Amino acid sequence: xxxxxxxxxxxxxxxGQSMTxxxxxxxxxxxxxxxxxxxxxxLRLIYYSASEGTTDKGEVPNGYNVxxxxxxxxxLRLESAAPSQTSVYFCASSMDRGDxxxxxxxxxxxxx
Amino acid sequence: xxxxxxxxxxxSVQEGRISILNCDYTNSMFDYFLWYKKYxxxxxxxxxxxxxxxxxxxxxxxxxxxxxxAKHLSLHIVPSQPGDSAVYFCAASERSHGSSNTGKLIxxxxxxxxxxx
Numbered sequence: 001x002x003x004x005x006x007x008x009x010x011x012x013x014x015x016g017q018s019m020t021x022x023x024x025x026x027x028x029x030x031x032x033x034x035x036x037x038x039x040x041x042x043l044r045l046i047y048y049s050a051s052e053g054t055t056d057k058g059e060v061p062n063g064y065n066v067x068x069x070x071x072x073x074x075x076l077r078l079e080s081a082a083p084s085q086t087s088v089y090f091c092a093s094s095m096d097r098g099d100x101x102x103x104x105x106x107x108x109x110x111x112x
Numbered sequence: 113x114x115x116x117x118x119x120x121x122x123x124s125v126q127e128g129r130i131s132i133l134n135c136d137y138t139n140s141m142f143d144y145f146l147w148y149k150k151y152x153x154x155x156x157x158x159x160x161x162x163x164x165x166x167x168x169x170x171x172x173x174x175x176x177x178x179x180x181x182a183k184h185l186s187l188h189i190v191p192s193q194p195g196d197s198a199v200y201f202c203a204a205s206e207r208s209h210g211s212s213n214t215g216k217l218i219x220x221x222x223x224x225x226x227x228x229x
Contacts, residue, residue, distance in 0.1 A: 003157070004155070031215055042116075042201060042219035050215065058216060090155050097215030098207040100146065103155035 002026055004104035006091050012110045013081045018069045021076040021107050023091030031094045032074035033058075033101060036064060036087040043090060048099045049074055115139045116204050118220035126187055131189040133223050135202035138183065144207035146217070147176060147187045150199045159200075160187070163207075192227045199224050 005024045013019055025032065026110050030051045035043040035058075045058030049068040063085060065077045074093075078085060092101040117136045125131045133147075143164040148156035162169040162176045162185070171174050173190045189196055203217040 033215075033217075039220055040121075042221045043217075044219070045216050046217065074202075085181070092155075094215060098205060099145065100158055100161060101217060102158060103148075105155045106153075108203075 003093055004093055004102055006089075006104040006107050008107060010108050011107070012112065013078075014112050015082060017081050018077070018079050019081065020078075021089055021091075021109075022073070023075065023104060024039045025091075025093040025104075026072065027093060027094050027095075027102065028071070028072070029093035029102075031097045031099070031101075033092040033094075034064075034074070034076045035090045035092065036060065037090060037106075038087050044067075045077065046089075048081075048097075078109075081109075083111045084085065085109065086111045113138075113220075116143075116202060116220040118200075118202060118223045119224050121221070122224040122226070124226045124228065125192050127194055128191045131192045131225055131227065133186075133189075133200050133202075133225065134188040135185045135187075135220050136183060137185075137204050137214065137218075139204070139206075139218075140183070141206045142204040142218075143155045143186050144205045145176070145178060146203045146205075147174075148201045148203060149196075150201065150222070155199060189225075192225075194227050194229050197225055197227050 001069045033048040034046040047066040091104045146161040147159040150156045
């Protein structure tokens with residue numbers, strides 16, 4: 001069991017470029033989440049998917065879009081990257097909403 | 113409006129002694145609390161949780177205490193080991209509130225624990 005995997009591990013973008021962060025889980029979990037971590041601020045929820053076929057906004061959704069491709073995969077897209085989106089991005093999954101969440105290793109993104 | 117706060121950014125303890133990490137919350141609707149441990153360049157790892165129907169949960173060297181009237185929880189690590197050196201996050205959610213249950217976790221800012229040999 002790999003758990004939750006994320007690609008890429010590191011990425012540098014220029015302002016205005018787009019990219020997609022990939023996340024996959026092999027635990028047969030129904031719910032998946034995207035968080036960002038900034039220094040001194042803990043983790044903040046960007047978007048979540050309570051079950052396959054549904055997505056909802058979290059605390060800080062502006063500038064992002066998500067796709068729940070299937071039960072295993074949940075991607076996060078930055079359409080036009082901004083320096084304020086420089087952060088570490090974590091994907092997480094849980095059996096159902098409200099259950100304990102398990103996190104991937106993170107993607108460190110720098111926007112110049 | 114920070115609903116979950118960890119007021120101590122860092123804590124240093126000697127190996128073998130007790131580590132106590134604290135967390136306060138403001139939202140009385142929170143009913144499920146978790147502690148995560150995070151090493152540099154890794155994702156947070158689930159450590160221990162507690163439901164609001166309990167006031168204590170124990171797992172090996174780790175014990176979480178919940179004081180609902182004070183809206184306070186703490187994580188005790190006994191005995192502390194150098195491998196426990198990491199950032200510890202507390203998190204809270206409204207697990208049992210029907211359609212408002214998004215599963216969303218609200219995290220504190222984290223406390224960096226250093227255990228000295």
